[in-house]
Amino acid sequence: MLDPDQGAQAGDLLEEAVSHLREYWDRVSEEQRQREIRNNEMVADAYDVRDDVPCDVLLERVSLKRNVAFTYPKDTPEVRNEKFAQDVVKELISYAVGCMFGRYSLDKPGLILASRGETLDDYHAQIPSPSFGPDADNVIPVTETDCFEDDIVTRFRRFLSVAFGKENLAANIAYIEQVLGKSIRKYFVNDFYNDHVKMYSNRPIYWQYSSQTNNKGSFKALVYLHRYTPKTTNVVLNYLRDYANKIADIADSLERSDRTADKKQAAKLRKAILECKDYEDQTLYPLATRNLEIDLDDGVLVNYLRMGKALRSIPAIEKKRKEVSTWTWPVHPLKEEDKEVRNGKE
Structure with a gap:
């Protein structure tokens, strides 16, 4: 960092x-x-x-x-410079997401919220007046269409303003996008979770709900494992419904345009709405009604698999499903409704 x-x-x-x-x-x-x-x-x-x-x-x-x-x-000095900058920027982004969830804070070094059962009250007991506060509901939308005032891109821009000064925001955004080779939104939508899973050796602490089990889901949202509660999926469900309504309004507006590009984008959004509806009916709503509890002592592998199709598929975790289903030691072992093997591809 x-x-x-x-x-x-x-x-x-x-x-x-x-x-x-x-x-x-x-x-x-x-x-x-x-x-x-x-x-x-x-x-x-x-x-x-x-x-x-x-x-x-x-x-x-x-x-x-x-x-x-x-x-x-094996790289030239120029390539070494580029890779060093990219690695540092990605770690900065990871740290920023940690601050968004309360795992870290700009106001105090080390871990803040990293134990089972800790809440925002525990955070504020350590940091009563944070310069950059954590997300209140532990759900941060990650979507290609800019629909939310509290999505991950907006929060990241706020983080940069606090950490490096509002007067430097535009220059810092430009530098980050130059180093990444893409916009910050595209990085968060397409690459951040891959990098996070790699950083944590296929045992992620931030979990990505996704309307598709591969990386193509229209709707995505991140949650922090250590702040997960049985109501977390209900909160994600509300974001999903809100997102579907917002892109439906955008599609309505685009369909009134005479421009071919607008009509094409409207058709894409209509497809996304159907995808979100299917995700809600087939996956997210049934999971939300279960008020699923997790125990951190069971580990990421067991807990991640118990979430079924609600989360982005991680092949290294998914291939363990059959083995994990035979384990009897977890506090919350996999049940029959958790054991469906998914075919999602990265």
Whole structure:
């Protein structure tokens, strides 16, 4: 992450902060290389073999995550710069989402909400007046069509304004989109969850409800596992219905246009409305009526599978369904209604 002690401070341009961070880690990596060389020399001197064994250490062998020579050994300096910036920006986005859910805070280092049963009251007990507060209902919409005042893109823009200054927002958004190679909305809709699942080794702590089990769902929403309650799916259901109504209004307006592009977009939205209706009837409403409880001690694998088709399919988790269905130790084991194998593809 961008650490204030490493050159990134509120009010900085993000591009400058990333550059300072790169300079910091280049310096730290070289310092570590010199320590390892000195260690080798001391051992060689102790055995009187200084002239017989090499003591030098290549920078590529210094195993620090932020050492670009170690992390991207086969790339050119230019590509290393690009990959370093992209990795840092993605980690910043991940941290921002954590702040949106109350896992982290700009006002206090370390984890804030990360234990079973913790609520916003626990958050405010630690941070009474946060500069950037967590989402109230633990559901953040992630949709291609801009329909909500509290969706993930809006919240991310607020985060950047607080963390790096409102006066730098436009420049920081432009820099992030240049580094990602796409708009922030497209990144959140198409890529963020893939990166999150990879970061957490197929055991995500943010779960994505999706109207399709692959990555093509029109409606998506993120929730934080540690703040999940039996009512969470009901909250998502309300967002789904609201989303379907909003895009129906947009479709009505576009259909009155004479432009071919508008009519094409209206047809796309009509298809999305049908998709959302099917998701509601076949999946989300039945799950919401169950008021499903989870126990964090059961682990992500068991709990994720118990959510059935409501969540985005993760192949590495899905392939464990048959095995997990035989386990008897979980507090809430898979039941018959949880055991349907899904065929969603990434």
